Amino acid sequence: MAARQFTGFDGSPLLAQESGSRHAPTVLLLPDLGASGEAWASVAAALSDAGRNSIVLEWRRGADTFGTDALVSDLHAVLHQLSSRPVIIANGSAAYIAAVALGEGGPDLASGLALVETIPGGGSTSAASADLAERAAAAIAETGCPILLLAHGEDFFPAARETQHIECSAAAPSPEVPDRRDAFHACLIDFLERRAPRTATEYVAGSDPRTLRDALGTFATGVTIVTATAPDGRHIGLTANSFTSVSLEPPLLLVCPARSAGSMPVLEKAEFFAVNVLHIGQQGVSNLFAAKGEDRFAETEFELWDRGVPILANALASFECRKYAEYDGGDHVILVGEVERVRYAPQRDPLLYFRGKYRRLHFA
Numbered sequence: 001m002a003a004r005q006f007t008g009f010d011g012s013p014l015l016a017q018e019s020g021s022r023h024a025p026t027v028l029l030l031p032d033l034g035a036s037g038e039a040w041a042s043v044a045a046a047l048s049d050a051g052r053n054s055i056v057l058e059w060r061r062g063a064d065t066f067g068t069d070a071l072v073s074d075l076h077a078v079l080h081q082l083s084s085r086p087v088i089i090a091n092g093s094a095a096y097i098a099a100v101a102l103g104e105g106g107p108d109l110a111s112g113l114a115l116v117e118t119i120p121g122g123g124s125t126s127a128a129s130a131d132l133a134e135r136a137a138a139a140i141a142e143t144g145c146p147i148l149l150l151a152h153g154e155d156f157f158p159a160a161r162e163t164q165h166i167e168c169s170a171a172a173p174s175p176e177v178p179d180r181r182d183a184f185h186a187c188l189i190d191f192l193e194r195r196a197p198r199t200a201t202e203y204v205a206g207s208d209p210r211t212l213r214d215a216l217g218t219f220a221t222g223v224t225i226v227t228a229t230a231p232d233g234r235h236i237g238l239t240a241n242s243f244t245s246v247s248l249e250p251p252l253l254l255v256c257p258a259r260s261a262g263s264m265p266v267l268e269k270a271e272f273f274a275v276n277v278l279h280i281g282q283q284g285v286s287n288l289f290a291a292k293g294e295d296r297f298a299e300t301e302f303e304l305w306d307r308g309v310p311i312l313a314n315a316l317a318s319f320e321c322r323k324y325a326e327y328d329g330g331d332h333v334i335l336v337g338e339v340e341r342v343r344y345a346p347q348r349d350p351l352l353y354f355r356g357k358y359r360r361l362h363f364a
């Protein structure tokens with residue numbers, strides 16, 4: 001985040017925090033009146049990760065004591081100082097101010113508007129005064145830009161529900177489900193991608209190993225621990241994301257361990273192996289089974305089923321397999337297993353891996 005300063009309608013400074021590239025399309029985030037821009041920090045981070053330039057504006061000091069006109073004028077002033085038309089995302093009373101500013105200032109000031117009742121983890125929201133709500137109701141009908149309404153109840157911005165060009169979503173956190181941060185971010189990103197797409201996708205091209213690795217890293221995967229037992233009873237296990245389901249009849253899966261892996265001599269000879277899919281809380285297990293020089297099973301809870309290979313306690317899913325085939329895969333081996341026994345936890349989220357980093361699921 002970098003500090004940025006705008007000038008209000010009367011020349012007074014308005015502070016903002018900016019993140020993401022200035023060349024990326026801008027999203028202007030407006031905190032509720034009386035709230036700090038900090039409430040938008042995690043959303044700003046998620047949006048800049050998604051390739052947006054996020055600007056979190058702080059209203060002028062004591063904004064809730066200024067009249068609507070002053071705040072609308074400040075917003076007009078900021079919009080004129082931006083080099084492109086942003087999507088505005090605002091919550092609580094600020095959502096009403098934003099609707100007034102766009103409805104009364106002309107539709108060309110912004111390329112989209114998201115009206116948010118509550119930010120997950122952002123505290124309670126102020127209610128708009130009757131005057132402001134009435135003025136916003138008239139203004140919203142004039143805003144030609146796409147609008148997203150994120151509200152859990154019927155009380156927030158009722159006029160918005162009646163307009164034609166509005167999309168409603170229930171991703172706003174409700175009192176029953178207070179923290180739905182990921183779903184909330186996903187909903188905003190989805191709106192931005194559809195309604196304010198980036199002008200051109202930037203590609204990186206090449207045939208060198210780095211480019212190939214990075215391109216392959218765009219395929220998001222889960223994370224597994226492949227385990228087996230040596231003839232002397234020693235257990236081996238390594239982290240692998242090169243896991244794929246292959247066939248249901250017969251039930252086959254595959255995983256690709258590197259020829260250079262320390263586990264390879266055991267895997268090559270093993271008649272049985274297991275694939276343990278990790279859940280979101282098992283990033284430490286993934287790191288442990290990828291690190292050199294650690295006793296991987298010293299602190300790891302596991303059990304043995306019919307074939308004597310380690311089945312990790314708490315895994316999201318475990319597949320006990322008989323080796324079905326082994327193919328040449330260049331500097332890796334394509335190990336195909338026939339699944340003999342399986343167990344999975346239907347209510348847990350997976351640990352994901354994407355572009356060389358762990359991720360967690362959010363819903364589209």
Ligand SMILES: Cc1cc2nc3c(=O)[nH]c(=O)nc-3n(C[C@H](O)[C@H](O)[C@H](O)COP(=O)(O)O)c2cc1C
Pocket residue numbers: 223237238239240241242243256257258259260261262263264286287289290291292353
């Ligand atoms: C997320 C992640 C995915 C990985 N996927 C694979 C894989 O599919 N195949 C592989 O051979 N190594 C993979 N690795 C690297 C191995 O886990 C790592 O080299 C490990 O130290 C191998 O252990 P070993 O040499 O004791 O067999 C992965 C590592 C991480 C962190």
